Amino acid sequence: MKETKKNKRTRKRGVQASRAKLTAAMHGAGFKTQASLADHMADIEQLDQPPKDLINRAFRGLPVEFRTIERLAQAMGVEAYDLLASRHDQETSAQIESANDAVTPAESDAEAFDQTPRHWHSAWYTKTAVAVAVLAIFGITAAIFAHRSLTTVNDVNIKLPPVVDRFSLIVIDEPDLPHLITDAFRHKLSEEFNVASEFATTVADSLQPDVLADELGADLVIRIATEQVGHHLGLQFYLYSMGQESLVWTDAIFAPTTQQVSEQLADTLRKVLLEITKTGNLQQYHFVHPSALHEYLVGRAALDQYSDIKNLAIARQHFSEAIKLDDKFALAQAGMCNTLSQESWLGATKKKLTDAARFCERGLLLNQNHPYPLIANAARRVAEGQVLEAIDLLDKVLANYGEHLNALIEMGDAQLAAHINQPSEARLNKALDYGSRAAQKSDNYWRIYQLLGRANYYAKNISAALVSFEKVAETVPNEVVLANLGTMYFCQGEFGLAEKQYQQVKQLTPDSYLPYEFLGMVNYFNGNFKASLELRELAMDKIQSKANDHQMWGAIGDSYRQLGDHEGARRAYREAARIIEKEALNGEHAAQNQLFLLHYLLQLQQLHAQDKPPEKLELALQALPRYENDIVDTAGLSRLSYIYLQLGHREKAKEIFSKAVDICPGYRKLPDLAALVSDQKIADQSSDL
Structure with missing residues (x-):
C-alpha cells in the first residue's frame, strides 16, 4: 500500500477568539483586567476558583471550545459570535508571532548573542569605548499622536441637537492634563464653535457633562480621560451630546514635548469634531482603541528606561500586543522598529535591522508626517551605519516641530556617531550643542546626560563627562550606568575609586559579568595578571553567551x-x-573591528614565534595608516599603538598612544605600552593625575 505524506501542519481543534474584540468587550463591560473578569465569572458561575487560565488562553488567541466563548460572552453581556476571530485577526496574530520569533536569540553558536548590553572599557581597551557601549543606547522618544484603530471604536453614531448657527461647547479641565493643552483646545475650537471660557466649570454645580450642559446651556461637552505611564500621557476624548457620551478620539503625548504638540493636537480634535457635527459619525477618521493605546504607553515607558535586555523585551511584548489589537497603529509599528534597532546593538545585528526596517516602513506608510516614526527610522539608520541619512531625517523633524526634545537628543547622538565614524570637530561640537539645547527643555531626563557625558568624553573633558554620568546614575542606577561611572573614575586615573564603584556594582548584581570584567581590567592595569585572568574568566562564565564578544576574549588572551x-x-x-x-558575515565591517582583527592575528603570529608575518597579514598591516583617521576612542587607539610598537615603529606608536592618553589619562598605566610611558610628551600629559 502506497504511503502518503502527512501534512506537517496539524489541525487545531476548537475556535479562536479575537483578542481585540475580547479586549473591547471586556472594557465595554467595565472590567479593567482579565483577573477582574475571571473573578466575575467565578461569581456568576459559582466556581471555586476564577478561571484565569481559561481566559488567558482565549485572550492569547489559542483554540478553545466554543462553549468557552459563550461563557465569556455571557459574562460580558455580548454575543458569542461577535468575539470570534476573523481570518484577518488570525493572519495579524501570526505575523506578530513570527516577528517575535525573529527577535528571539538563536541557540546555535553562529547566531547566539549576549543578552546583556555592552558598555565602555571592555577589559583593558575601553570596549570600543563609547562607540559601542554607550552609543548603543538609543532611546527614541517623541510626542506621539495615536491615529488608526479597531473599526469597532469608530462605528459610532452621535445624536446632535439642532442648531441655527454654531454649536456651543464646553471643555472640562482635567486635573492631570496640562493647562497648556486645554487652553490650546479652546483657542483652536473657537474657530468653529462657541466655546466656554476656562472658568465655566468653576461656576457649575458639578463636572458631570450632563449637569454642565444643562446648567450652562451647552450643546456639546468634551471630557478628557487621562492615563499616565512613565513620561507618557494617554488621552481619551469623550463627547457628550443629547444625553449620550461617546469616545471620539484617543491620543498620547510625551510630557516634555507638551508645548510643541499642543497646537497640532488641538487642530486634530477640531477636525474630528467638525466631521462629527457635519455627519454625526467618524467614518473619515480612525483612532486607536484605548486597550491598544495602553499597551503602546507601557511599551514606550519601558523603552524610556535604560536599554538592557529586560526593558527591551518588555517594550517588544507590549508593542506586539498593541499591533495585535490594531495592526494599523503607526506608532506601535514605529515602537517595534525602535526596539529592534536598539536590540541590534546586542547581537544578531543583520537580522534585527532587517526586521526593524519592516516595522519602520509600515509605520511611515501609515503616518508619514508624525515625528515618532521619523525619529525611530532615523535611529534605525544610525544603527545601520547610515548616519548622514539619519541626520537629514532629523533635520526635517526639527524644521517641522521646532525644538522637539527627543529629536534634539537623537540628533546629538547622530552627530556624535558621525564624529566617531569620521573624526570631525564640527560634528562633535554639534553633538554638545544639541545636548545642551535638550537640557534646556528638561532637567530630569537621563538620556540628555548620557549624550552630554559621551560627547564630553570625546571632547576630552573628563570632569564634565563625570558630572553628566553622575546625573545619569542618580536617575537610572543600574549596573551598566554605575559601571560606566566607574570607567570615568578610571579615566581620571582614580583606580581606587573605580574599583570601589565596580565593587558596588558587584553587590548590586552579583550574578552579572560586568563587575568581574571591570575588576579584571583594573587588576590588569595594576599588573596583577593572575587576578585579572581569574576575574575575566569568571566574567565569561557569568555571561549568557560566550560566543559574541571578541574584546572579552581578547582581554583573556x-x-x-x-x-x-x-x-x-x-x-x-x-x-x-x-x-x-562571524560579525562580518552579518554585515558588520567597521574599521574598529578590522583593526582588532589585525591585532589578534598579529598576536597569534608572534605567539607562534614566526620571524615575520605571513604575506597576507603583512599586506593588511601595510594599510595601518588609514586607521589613524578612522579611530577616535582609546580602545582602537591603544590597539593601533601596540601594533606599531610590535612592528618596530616606536615613534608612530608614541604618537598614537599620546592620543589615547589625551582622551583617557588612566591609560598611561597600560602594561602593554609601558615602554612608551617614558616618552616625555605622554608623561607630561598625565602629570596632573
Missing part, C-alpha cells in the same frame, strides 16, 4: 600572554578573531 601561557593566549585570540569574522 592578554592576561594569558602576560602570564607566559602561550597556549591559553592562542585559544583566546583565535576565538576573538572567529567572532569578528
Whole structure:
C-alpha cells in the first residue's frame, strides 16, 4: 500500500477568539483586567476558583471550545459570535508571532548573542569605548499622536441637537492634563464653535457633562480621560451630546514635548469634531482603541528606561500586543522598529535591522508626517551605519516641530556617531550643542546626560563627562550606568575609586559579568595578571553567551600572554578573531573591528614565534595608516599603538598612544605600552593625575 505524506501542519481543534474584540468587550463591560473578569465569572458561575487560565488562553488567541466563548460572552453581556476571530485577526496574530520569533536569540553558536548590553572599557581597551557601549543606547522618544484603530471604536453614531448657527461647547479641565493643552483646545475650537471660557466649570454645580450642559446651556461637552505611564500621557476624548457620551478620539503625548504638540493636537480634535457635527459619525477618521493605546504607553515607558535586555523585551511584548489589537497603529509599528534597532546593538545585528526596517516602513506608510516614526527610522539608520541619512531625517523633524526634545537628543547622538565614524570637530561640537539645547527643555531626563557625558568624553573633558554620568546614575542606577561611572573614575586615573564603584556594582548584581570584567581590567592595569585572568574568566562564565564578544576574549588572551601561557593566549585570540569574522558575515565591517582583527592575528603570529608575518597579514598591516583617521576612542587607539610598537615603529606608536592618553589619562598605566610611558610628551600629559 502506497504511503502518503502527512501534512506537517496539524489541525487545531476548537475556535479562536479575537483578542481585540475580547479586549473591547471586556472594557465595554467595565472590567479593567482579565483577573477582574475571571473573578466575575467565578461569581456568576459559582466556581471555586476564577478561571484565569481559561481566559488567558482565549485572550492569547489559542483554540478553545466554543462553549468557552459563550461563557465569556455571557459574562460580558455580548454575543458569542461577535468575539470570534476573523481570518484577518488570525493572519495579524501570526505575523506578530513570527516577528517575535525573529527577535528571539538563536541557540546555535553562529547566531547566539549576549543578552546583556555592552558598555565602555571592555577589559583593558575601553570596549570600543563609547562607540559601542554607550552609543548603543538609543532611546527614541517623541510626542506621539495615536491615529488608526479597531473599526469597532469608530462605528459610532452621535445624536446632535439642532442648531441655527454654531454649536456651543464646553471643555472640562482635567486635573492631570496640562493647562497648556486645554487652553490650546479652546483657542483652536473657537474657530468653529462657541466655546466656554476656562472658568465655566468653576461656576457649575458639578463636572458631570450632563449637569454642565444643562446648567450652562451647552450643546456639546468634551471630557478628557487621562492615563499616565512613565513620561507618557494617554488621552481619551469623550463627547457628550443629547444625553449620550461617546469616545471620539484617543491620543498620547510625551510630557516634555507638551508645548510643541499642543497646537497640532488641538487642530486634530477640531477636525474630528467638525466631521462629527457635519455627519454625526467618524467614518473619515480612525483612532486607536484605548486597550491598544495602553499597551503602546507601557511599551514606550519601558523603552524610556535604560536599554538592557529586560526593558527591551518588555517594550517588544507590549508593542506586539498593541499591533495585535490594531495592526494599523503607526506608532506601535514605529515602537517595534525602535526596539529592534536598539536590540541590534546586542547581537544578531543583520537580522534585527532587517526586521526593524519592516516595522519602520509600515509605520511611515501609515503616518508619514508624525515625528515618532521619523525619529525611530532615523535611529534605525544610525544603527545601520547610515548616519548622514539619519541626520537629514532629523533635520526635517526639527524644521517641522521646532525644538522637539527627543529629536534634539537623537540628533546629538547622530552627530556624535558621525564624529566617531569620521573624526570631525564640527560634528562633535554639534553633538554638545544639541545636548545642551535638550537640557534646556528638561532637567530630569537621563538620556540628555548620557549624550552630554559621551560627547564630553570625546571632547576630552573628563570632569564634565563625570558630572553628566553622575546625573545619569542618580536617575537610572543600574549596573551598566554605575559601571560606566566607574570607567570615568578610571579615566581620571582614580583606580581606587573605580574599583570601589565596580565593587558596588558587584553587590548590586552579583550574578552579572560586568563587575568581574571591570575588576579584571583594573587588576590588569595594576599588573596583577593572575587576578585579572581569574576575574575575566569568571566574567565569561557569568555571561549568557560566550560566543559574541571578541574584546572579552581578547582581554583573556592578554592576561594569558602576560602570564607566559602561550597556549591559553592562542585559544583566546583565535576565538576573538572567529567572532569578528562571524560579525562580518552579518554585515558588520567597521574599521574598529578590522583593526582588532589585525591585532589578534598579529598576536597569534608572534605567539607562534614566526620571524615575520605571513604575506597576507603583512599586506593588511601595510594599510595601518588609514586607521589613524578612522579611530577616535582609546580602545582602537591603544590597539593601533601596540601594533606599531610590535612592528618596530616606536615613534608612530608614541604618537598614537599620546592620543589615547589625551582622551583617557588612566591609560598611561597600560602594561602593554609601558615602554612608551617614558616618552616625555605622554608623561607630561598625565602629570596632573
